[in-house]
Amino acid sequence: MTFEILYEDGKARVGKLYTEHGPVITxxxxxxxxxxxxxxxxxxxxxxxxxxxxxxxxxxxxxxxxxxxxxxxxxxxxxxxxxxxxxxxxxxxxxxxxxxxxxxxxxxxxxxxxxxxxxxxxxxxxxxxxxxxxxxxxxxxxxxxxxxxxxxxxxxxxxxxxxxxxxxxxxxxxxxxxxxxxxxxxxxxxxxxxxxxxxxxxxxxxxxxxxxxxxxxxxxxxxxxxxxxxxxxxxxxxxxxxxxxxxxxxxxxxxxxxxxxxxxxxxxxYPTSNARHGSMLTRKGRFMIKKVAYKNDHGPIEEGCKCETCKNYSRAYLHHLLRTHELLGYKLATIHNLHFMNNLIHELRDAIKKGRYKEYAEDFLKDYFSGKEAKEFSNNVQQKxxxxxxxxxxxxxxxxxxx
Ligand SMILES: [Zn+2]
Incomplete structure (x- = not known):
């Protein structure tokens, strides 16, 4: 067997893909x-x-x-x-x-x-x-x-x-x-x-x-x-x-x-390329950390994020590193965006297991398109x-x- 379905919630499912270096949970x-x-x-x-x-x-x-x-x-x-x-x-x-x-x-x-x-x-x-x-x-x-x-x-x-x-x-x-x-x-x-x-x-x-x-x-x-x-x-x-x-x-x-x-x-x-361009993923959509508004912002990229970048570094530091093309900036930004994706995947799996995919998706999408920064990336701009x-x-x- 290559793949087995463990949980289903509507059309969404959590499964297990068996590979030589796996298994991998879906x-x-x-x-x-x-x-x-x-x-x-x-x-x-x-x-x-x-x-x-x-x-x-x-x-x-x-x-x-x-x-x-x-x-x-x-x-x-x-x-x-x-x-x-x-x-x-x-x-x-x-x-x-x-x-x-x-x-x-x-x-x-x-x-x-x-x-x-x-x-x-x-x-x-x-x-x-x-x-x-x-x-x-x-x-x-x-x-x-x-x-x-x-x-x-x-x-x-x-x-x-x-x-x-x-x-x-x-x-x-x-x-x-x-x-x-x-x-x-x-x-x-x-x-x-x-x-x-x-x-x-x-x-x-x-x-x-x-x-x-x-x-x-x-x-x-x-x-x-x-x-x-x-x-x-x-x-x-x-x-x-x-x-x-x-x-x-x-x-x-x-x-x-x-x-x-x-x-x-x-x-x-998407997450890695965005990171290197200074576009940070958050629950309230993306924002451009290279904007001048973040020059003196000493908070983390995203409040509550548990990634190593948010634990240890500020928006101001990332803003500085990426604007000056410091190599560390690419790594720290990538860590945050990839952590965001992995966290999202874990939350999706969890929601499916509990039979609450629909509620989770509705809440996530409402939040994601609610932030003022997210408006910079309307569907049209996103498409471009x-x-x-x-x-x-x-x-x-x-x-x-x-x-
Ligand atoms: Zn983070």
Whole structure:
């Protein structure tokens, strides 16, 4: 058994996902370590914060430092010194980004690496890279159909995603034997926000022999209403006993709502990227700590927060560190935002166990959108911010030499 449901409350559930470095209790949120580090944090820091799982990116690691290096270190857990569960994404999102994709074919993607060298990336290569990295959960290579495509583009992407999913299963079965691996494999459904496409893709991926299922191609430009509609439509067509992973979702109110729709796991650069930009998560929404109003504010980031940053440092100190680009500022801000996410997840699990998810979600959302700072981030502004985050993620190679 890969996944068991422990408690249910409406569509929301608490479960247990069994992996080689697990088990992991669901729902859970994964900090993103695309290049093998959650930016500004050690593996041990992530462990201390209470996260049981993170996600790295096998495509990015294949370019630098190279799969050989990580394999030679004894696998990704040893390489980055994180002892718990590690997911690896195939890199479909990156490899198919127009920033470096040369040509997409049914065989795979022809792309240019950071030195300009041409390479082919296929579903089989994505499987082999992930097995060699030794992650607990591998993701299939999918043709990401993001928001705003034409009907034909969606159909092509879905067809290719399903074909690549079938090929991934065959390759992964062989590789598991060859490498004596217990790695799990998750399939990814596409379909954008169009109900009929979403339903079709979810059905197909659900039928295939995957250990878990993922909702792909979301949180990339669609409105919040369209996002929640696509989630609700997808979840309906996945079997209950399969763990459901929504890729790329990390804003706290969206996580709360998606858990209510029956989603079990999430990953996003949202809390860590926000932290480094000085955008702090609180129960009353986000606020920008670099604003001049916090220059002389000697209170913690959030009153009552039990994170190490709030216990020991003030808003004024964080304001100073981040405005002067001191490296410690990135770490302290990241600790707070990740602690906030982990705390939120624990409260959600607790509410589901007690059968009071609905009340919890209502209270949380009311508070989150009540603060005066939260008004800075109305839905519209939030949307623009998500678009900015997406571009940042897509350009991950362009800042290769930077951070
Ligand atoms: Zn804090």
């Amino acid at each position: 729902p859970f949120f994964m900090p993103v370590a695309s290049k093998g580090s959650v930016k500004a944090m050690e593996g041990a820091d992530i462990d201390i914060l209470g996260f049981e799982s993170i996600i790295s990116n096998s495509f990015i690691l294949s370019l630098s430092p190279g799969i050989d290096v990580v394999e030679g270190a004894g696998g990704i857990h040893k390489f980055m010194h994180f002892k718990k569960n590690i997911f690896t994404d195939s890199g479909g999102f990156q490899v198919l980004s127009k920033d470096f994709l040369i040509k997409k074919t049914d065989e795979g993607a022809l792309f240019k690496d950071q030195s300009g060298k041409k390479m082919i990336y296929t579903p089989e290569i994505a499987m082999k890279n992930q097995i060699r990295l030794g992650s607990d959960v591998a993701m299939t290579l999918d043709d990401v159909a993001h928001y705003g495509l034409s009907g034909k583009e969606y159909v092509d992407a879905i067809r290719r995603t399903h074909d690549w999913a079938r090929r991934s299963i065959i390759a992964h079965k062989e590789l598991k034997k060859e490498y004596d691996s217990k790695q799990l494999l998750f399939g990814i459904a596409q379909g954008g926000t169009r109900e009929e496409y979403r339903r079709f893709s979810t059905h197909k991926i659900n039928e295939m022999d995957f250990d878990g299922v993922a909702l792909g191609g979301l949180v990339i430009g669609e409105s919040r209403g369209e996002l929640m509609g696509a989630i609700a439509e997808s979840v309906k067509h996945f079997d209950d006993h399969k763990v459901r992973y929504l890729m790329g979702l990390g804003s706290p109110p969206d996580v709360v709502r998606a858990v209510g729709e029956g989603v079990d796991c999430f990953d996003s650069i 911010y998500m678009e900015k985050l997406r571009k940042e993620q897509a350009k991950i190679f362009l800042d290769w030499k930077g951070e």
